[in-house]
Amino acid sequence: MRKSGFFVALALSAAVATPVVAQMDVKDQIETRQSAFTFAGWNMGKIKAQAIDGDVAYNEQQILAAANAIAAVANSGLGALFGPGTAMDKNDNTDLKPEFFDKPDKAREVAIGFAQASNKLQEIAANGGDKAAIAAQFSEVGKSCKACHDEFRAE
Amino acid sequence: MRKSGFFVALALSAAVATPVVAQMDVKDQIETRQSAFTFAGWNMGKIKAQAIDGDVAYNEQQILAAANAIAAVANSGLGALFGPGTAMDKNDNTDLKPEFFDKPDKAREVAIGFAQASNKLQEIAANGGDKAAIAAQFSEVGKSCKACHDEFRAE
Ligand code: HEC
Ligand code: HEC
Numbered sequence: 001m002r003k004s005g006f007f008v009a010l011a012l013s014a015a016v017a018t019p020v021v022a023q024m025d026v027k028d029q030i031e032t033r034q035s036a037f038t039f040a041g042w043n044m045g046k047i048k049a050q051a052i053d054g055d056v057a058y059n060e061q062q063i064l065a066a067a068n069a070i071a072a073v074a075n076s077g078l079g080a081l082f083g084p085g086t087a088m089d090k091n092d093n094t095d096l097k098p099e100f101f102d103k104p105d106k107a108r109e110v111a112i113g114f115a116q117a118s119n120k121l122q123e124i125a126a127n128g129g130d131k132a133a134i135a136a137q138f139s140e141v142g143k144s145c146k147a148c149h150d151e152f153r154a155e
Numbered sequence: 156m157r158k159s160g161f162f163v164a165l166a167l168s169a170a171v172a173t174p175v176v177a178q179m180d181v182k183d184q185i186e187t188r189q190s191a192f193t194f195a196g197w198n199m200g201k202i203k204a205q206a207i208d209g210d211v212a213y214n215e216q217q218i219l220a221a222a223n224a225i226a227a228v229a230n231s232g233l234g235a236l237f238g239p240g241t242a243m244d245k246n247d248n249t250d251l252k253p254e255f256f257d258k259p260d261k262a263r264e265v266a267i268g269f270a271q272a273s274n275k276l277q278e279i280a281a282n283g284g285d286k287a288a289i290a291a292q293f294s295e296v297g298k299s300c301k302a303c304h305d306e307f308r309a310e
């Protein structure tokens with residue numbers, strides 16, 4: 001679980017890379033990105049319960065597993081699931097605002113912010129997972145989710 | 156990205172651990188486990204396209220990101236999403252067979268098989284990601300998915 005500039009660069013390039021799969025249809029793109037975010041959200045919830053709310057006992061192995069999962073989502077090349085025609089102006093089953101396609105620089109910025117914050121959480125968890133440090137970086141990851149939602153997700 | 160007996164043991168214990176979150180309701184458990192599997196399946200698809208079918212160029216960074224994602228799902232403590240009352244005898248929106256709850260040893264066995272196969276795929280990808288080795292281990296992970304589906308997922 002060593003981290004280096006190389007791994008961070010790798011992770012960032014994966015986060016904003018061009019599609020890595022054969023073209024998926026619109027419905028599959030929407031359902032798969034919702035699944036990825038639901039899975040990330042579940043893992044955020046585990047860290048929240050253990051490191052913030054304290055209603056579940058703090059367990060470093062589980063924190064690391066959750067941090068690995070969130071980072072894996074952030075580095076999975078989600079961009080491939082935001083293809084043309086997948087916003088809510090053309091589909092009922094999504095909350096993606098059509099503005100997403102008018103603001104590629106902003107989209108790139110929030111995606112990179114998510115990857116950076118998640119990689120740092122993973123790094124802290126891999127290096128012993130001090131509870132206060134995890135709690136602080138959890139909050140940064142949460143901000144990176146919110147940065148994207150505020151911009152691109154309908155309420 | 157070193158792997159050792161310790162990490163494998165850690166991963167396995169996470170895979171079969173007791174719930175790590177405050178109790179989720181039945182609907183959330185079902186939707187979250189479906190999301191986790193959908194996300195794993197998407198990442199399996201990327202590896203298939205690059206290492207087996209060859210319809211997308213082979214990219215070691217993307218293979219590693221996908222392998223990390225599959226391992227993250229396998230090690231995320233999915234057991235917490237298979238609580239009592241979440242099978243298809245009591246819910247419309249799931250394919251989980253009720254037999255799941257009568258066969259805890261089998262459930263444990265397939266969960267461990269999934270974690271072991273996924274951790275090995277991640278290890279191969281982290282150590283250079285030779286295409287033939289990735290293809291061979293991808294097939295083992297696929298068998299671990301199928302082992303569970305044959306037993307516990309309705310057609
Ligand atoms: C790059 C932008 C972006 C980032 C970063 C992001 N989200 Fe989202 N999220 C979205 C969009 C867009 C949607 C709506 C997707 C849709 O309906 O197609 C969404 C939807 C969701 C959903 C609902 C999924 C569903 O089933 O409909 C959850 C939960 C969620 N996000 C949680 C998170 C969490 C937790 C994080 C950070 C750990 C995060 N998101 C980071 C853009 C983002
Ligand atoms: C521990 C058992 C188990 C393992 C291991 C497993 N699955 Fe599944 N899978 C299930 C069950 C049970 C369901 C049905 C879930 C439900 O409907 O509640 C399912 C559902 C799915 C679905 C449909 C999800 C949806 O949206 O309804 C996909 C796709 C899938 N699995 C892919 C995979 C892949 C790919 C792997 C391996 C990388 C895998 N599964 C490993 C048990 C397993």
